[in-house]
Amino acid sequence: MNQAKTIKEQIGFLIELQVIDKEIYVLTAEKTGIPGKIKAMEQALETKKSGIKQAEEKLKSLQVSLKDKEVTLQQKEEQIKKLQVQLYQLKTNKEYSTMLSEIEGIKADNSLIEEEMIKFMDEIDLAKKKIAEEKELFKKEEAGTQKEKDEMKTRDREIDARLSGLFAQREKIAPNIEKQILSRYEKVLKNKDGLAIVPVEHNACGGCHMNLPPQVVSEAKLKEDIIVCGSCSRILYVDDNVEID
Ligand SMILES: [Zn+2]
Numbered sequence: 001m002n003q004a005k006t007i008k009e010q011i012g013f014l015i016e017l018q019v020i021d022k023e024i025y026v027l028t029a030e031k032t033g034i035p036g037k038i039k040a041m042e043q044a045l046e047t048k049k050s051g052i053k054q055a056e057e058k059l060k061s062l063q064v065s066l067k068d069k070e071v072t073l074q075q076k077e078e079q080i081k082k083l084q085v086q087l088y089q090l091k092t093n094k095e096y097s098t099m100l101s102e103i104e105g106i107k108a109d110n111s112l113i114e115e116e117m118i119k120f121m122d123e124i125d126l127a128k129k130k131i132a133e134e135k136e137l138f139k140k141e142e143a144g145t146q147k148e149k150d151e152m153k154t155r156d157r158e159i160d161a162r163l164s165g166l167f168a169q170r171e172k173i174a175p176n177i178e179k180q181i182l183s184r185y186e187k188v189l190k191n192k193d194g195l196a197i198v199p200v201e202h203n204a205c206g207g208c209h210m211n212l213p214p215q216v217v218s219e220a221k222l223k224e225d226i227i228v229c230g231s232c233s234r235i236l237y238v239d240d241n242v243e244i245d
Contacts, residue, residue, distance in 0.1 A: 005176055008223040011237050013176045014185055014197045020173070024166050025194025031159045034152050041145045048141065052134050059127040066120040073113045076106050181226055188233055197235040208232035 005013070083103050090096045174182060188196035198206035200220055205212055210231040212220075220227040221238040228235055 007225060010177050010181055011223055013173050014235065017170065017173050018197045020166050020170050021189055022194055024163060027159045027163055031156060034156050038149055038152060041148060045142060045145055048138055052131060052138060055127060055131050059124065059131060062120055062124050062127060066117060066124065069113050069117045073110055076110050080106050185235060192232060192234060195234065197237060199239045200236050205229040205232060205234065205236060207234040
């Protein structure tokens with residue numbers, strides 16, 4: 001504590017401190033929000049990434065299904081070839097026509113398989129196209145996110161630098177205020193969103209805007225004591241340059 005200051009002088013220092021503390025409050029809130037913002041951006045990217053992965057897995061299973069159909073088709077075609085060879089070795093008309101209809105049956109199956117294969121191929125083409133588009137989009141978003149993250153990290157460092165400057169200013173002002181008054185101010189600061197000392201405006205508290213009894217207003221005007229708002233507990237002062245009525 002330097003040379004003892006009057007209450008009026010100390011209120012002056014509290015007002016100076018409030019300007020600094022307001023900025024500290026705003027910057028600290030901004031800084032606190034940065035990691036969450038970065039995490040949300042990373043999660044959004046991660047969700048897109050797993051979406052692409054799922055699409056790729058679906059594509060793979062479509063390709064496996066197509067391959068299965070190909071194998072089946074090939075087997076059935078081999079079967080037809082074998083039957084066709086046997087066909088000419090048969091002795092009776094009945095055996096011949098039975099085998100012929102068997103061959104026809106297999107051929108009918110094959111054309112169904114071929115239709116299914118075409119369907120799979122179409123789906124595969126579509127899936128490939130979609131995956132390529134999404135990957136392209138992802139790349140852009142990833143770059144955008146990286147840029148934003150870098151900007152936020154730069155901002156974080158700026159805030160740190162500004163905050164240490166503000167704390168240094170605070171250190172210079174705080175010793176001019178009595179410990180008891182300062183701790184009262186700091187308690188309100190903490191509980192009331194970084195706003196602890198407010199002007200009286202139109203006979204109301206400049207913090208919570210509740211009307212103040214005339215006696216409180218005149219006491220605040222005198223600056224002989226620390227006067228607080230009965231509603232929000234903020235310290236009140238009357239700006240000498242402003243008409244209060
Ligand atoms: Zn108030």
